[in-house]
Amino acid sequence: MGAIANFLHAIPLELIIIQTINGVVTGMILALIASGLTLIFGIMDVVNFAHGELFMLGAYVGVVIVAVTGSFWLGLIASALIVGIFGAALQIVTLRPLIGRDPLNTILATFGISLVLQNYALWQFGPVSRKIPDPMSSSFTLFYLQYPWYRIVIALLSAAIIGGFYLFLKYSKFGVWIRATAQDRVMAQAMGIPVPLVYTGVFAIGSAMAAASGVLFAPTTGVDHSMGLDWVLKAFIVVVVGGMGNLGGSILAAIFISLLESYAAIWLDPSQAVIVSFVALILTLLFRPTGLFVATPK
Amino acid sequence: MSVSADSTEPLVRVDDVHTYYGKSHILHGVSLTVQPGEVVGLLGRNGVGKSTTLKTIMGLVNPSHGTVLLDGNAITGLPPHRLARLGIGYVPEDRRIFRLLTVMENLRTGLDRGGVNEDRRRALLEKVFTYFPVLAERRSQAGGTLSGGEQQMLAIARAMMLEPKIILLDEPTEGLMPRMVSQIRRIIEVLHNDGVAILLVEQNVPLTLEASQRVYVMEKGSVRHHCAASEIDVHHPVIKQYLGL
Numbered sequence: 001m002g003a004i005a006n007f008l009h010a011i012p013l014e015l016i017i018i019q020t021i022n023g024v025v026t027g028m029i030l031a032l033i034a035s036g037l038t039l040i041f042g043i044m045d046v047v048n049f050a051h052g053e054l055f056m057l058g059a060y061v062g063v064v065i066v067a068v069t070g071s072f073w074l075g076l077i078a079s080a081l082i083v084g085i086f087g088a089a090l091q092i093v094t095l096r097p098l099i100g101r102d103p104l105n106t107i108l109a110t111f112g113i114s115l116v117l118q119n120y121a122l123w124q125f126g127p128v129s130r131k132i133p134d135p136m137s138s139s140f141t142l143f144y145l146q147y148p149w150y151r152i153v154i155a156l157l158s159a160a161i162i163g164g165f166y167l168f169l170k171y172s173k174f175g176v177w178i179r180a181t182a183q184d185r186v187m188a189q190a191m192g193i194p195v196p197l198v199y200t201g202v203f204a205i206g207s208a209m210a211a212a213s214g215v216l217f218a219p220t221t222g223v224d225h226s227m228g229l230d231w232v233l234k235a236f237i238v239v240v241v242g243g244m245g246n247l248g249g250s251i252l253a254a255i256f257i258s259l260l261e262s263y264a265a266i267w268l269d270p271s272q273a274v275i276v277s278f279v280a281l282i283l284t285l286l287f288r289p290t291g292l293f294v295a296t297p298k
Numbered sequence: 299m300s301v302s303a304d305s306t307e308p309l310v311r312v313d314d315v316h317t318y319y320g321k322s323h324i325l326h327g328v329s330l331t332v333q334p335g336e337v338v339g340l341l342g343r344n345g346v347g348k349s350t351t352l353k354t355i356m357g358l359v360n361p362s363h364g365t366v367l368l369d370g371n372a373i374t375g376l377p378p379h380r381l382a383r384l385g386i387g388y389v390p391e392d393r394r395i396f397r398l399l400t401v402m403e404n405l406r407t408g409l410d411r412g413g414v415n416e417d418r419r420r421a422l423l424e425k426v427f428t429y430f431p432v433l434a435e436r437r438s439q440a441g442g443t444l445s446g447g448e449q450q451m452l453a454i455a456r457a458m459m460l461e462p463k464i465i466l467l468d469e470p471t472e473g474l475m476p477r478m479v480s481q482i483r484r485i486i487e488v489l490h491n492d493g494v495a496i497l498l499v500e501q502n503v504p505l506t507l508e509a510s511q512r513v514y515v516m517e518k519g520s521v522r523h524h525c526a527a528s529e530i531d532v533h534h535p536v537i538k539q540y541l542g543l
Contacts, residue, residue, distance in 0.1 A: 179399060179403070183396045183399070186358060190378050192408060192460060
């Protein structure tokens with residue numbers, strides 16, 4: 001025990017605080033991506049392999065709009081709207097005809113969409129990574145770091161979007177429709193709820209949330225055609241760890257997984273820290289297959 | 299016009315409907331009618347196709363042959379949500395309330411539709427809360443926490459939110475205490491007085507004969523007997539033959 005205490009004492013407190021903030025910031029972006037993914041799965045039983053590409057597409061739409069208008073915030077809103085509408089069209093054209101088919105069909109369809117979108121982005125924008133300029137360049141002193149305010153804003157905005165979405169689900173008419181459909185789609189139809197419209201709406205909302213996170217994230221790194229891959233992989237881990245289709249669980253899992261990776265990065269190279277997420281995924285699947293934050297398995 | 303003596307157009311007409319589940323042939327040419335405001339009983343043993351008949355009317359299963367008409371218009375093949383808006387309420391056998399939604403949200407699934415203004419909403423809610431005061435008490439409780447009888451009331455109240463012309467009521471008294479059964483019996487009466495037609499599937503033969511104007515008796519996926527409810531009682535040979543009572 002003494003050895004462990006000594007070992008923990010050896011980690012500077014500043015580092016732990018910095019990594020906690022980093023973990024929460026990435027966790028909030030991840031939560032924003034994963035909530036769309038888990039919602040689409042929970043309601044439509046569709047495992048959306050194209051979710052990372054909607055994130056990427058959102059970032060590119062952001063790049064274009066910010067370049068044209070010069071306004072980051074306009075880019076954020078417009079990208080969410082445009083990709084949301086695009087998502088609705090995509091669902092109507094490719095997924096709606098597959099309703100009632102084997103889930104493998106929808107997996108192949110969304111995988112196909114992801115390849116098409118990636119290659120379209122490569123063809124349209126080229127292999128060189130694009131950049132969205134930081135909407136705010138100020139920073140604050142965090143121990144020995146100059147920590148950009150923008151990263152804090154990302155976390156707050158993601159939380160606000162998720163919070164707004166929660167209120168929408170809880171109180172709006174469409175939100176009640178979504179929750180009723182998630183529980184019993186046959187009975188929802190028998191109550192006059194237009195379930196095909198709910199499906200399209202849910203896919204559009206999930207796409208818009210992915211696009212918003214793409215734009216929010218873009219200034220911290222760059223935008224390229226393969227940027228969705230990393231994130232969608234992590235989002236899938238989060239969705240499984242949080243319990244497939246469980247929105248609250250996904251949000252907690254996103255923060256949990258990001259914190260784990262953040263802390264692991266104290267000792268490991270950040271690219272190896274991903275291993276911790278996979279360990280969490282495997283342990284969850286072995287011992288709590290319904291999700292880490294689900295109280296009682298049904 | 300076949301069996302019915304009325305000259306009016308029936309509210310619901312099921313005409314020679316055949317329904318399959320996969321390869322098994324469930325309904326072998328079912329025909330029946332329900333007049334506006336009429337309570338019609340559908341009797342028969344388990345597995346003769348009573349529930350499937352209701353599901354076929356609701357559009358939850360599509361008949362391979364035959365038509366269903368509502369107000370004289372063919373509705374076969376329309377999606378269930380359209381039929382709900384056209385005036386068919388459905389109370390399934392297992393109630394199927396939305397367990398994670400509150401009582402109020404369960405009611406909202408039927409209430410949140412075009413053309414219901416604030417006054418109408420309030421009047422509709424007031425009506426069900428008068429009939430089912432327990433639902434008013436528990437309006438912010440999750441549906442899954444209600445007792446079986448309360449869930450049945452919620453299922454009926456939820457269907458009433460659609461202001462339907464007809465309610466398809468599948469075994470509403472199954473598994474309920476006698477006190478609850480008489481409450482369900484009363485609500486059927488109330489709906490009838492409001493002019494709502496009911497197609498009632500029940501195992502409780504005395505209740506069905508008492509509540510209905512006409513009854514159909516089914517066996518092996520088709521209607522074998524049809525008469526006014528007042529013409530027979532539980533001791534009638536037809537009941538003995540098809541229900542084994």
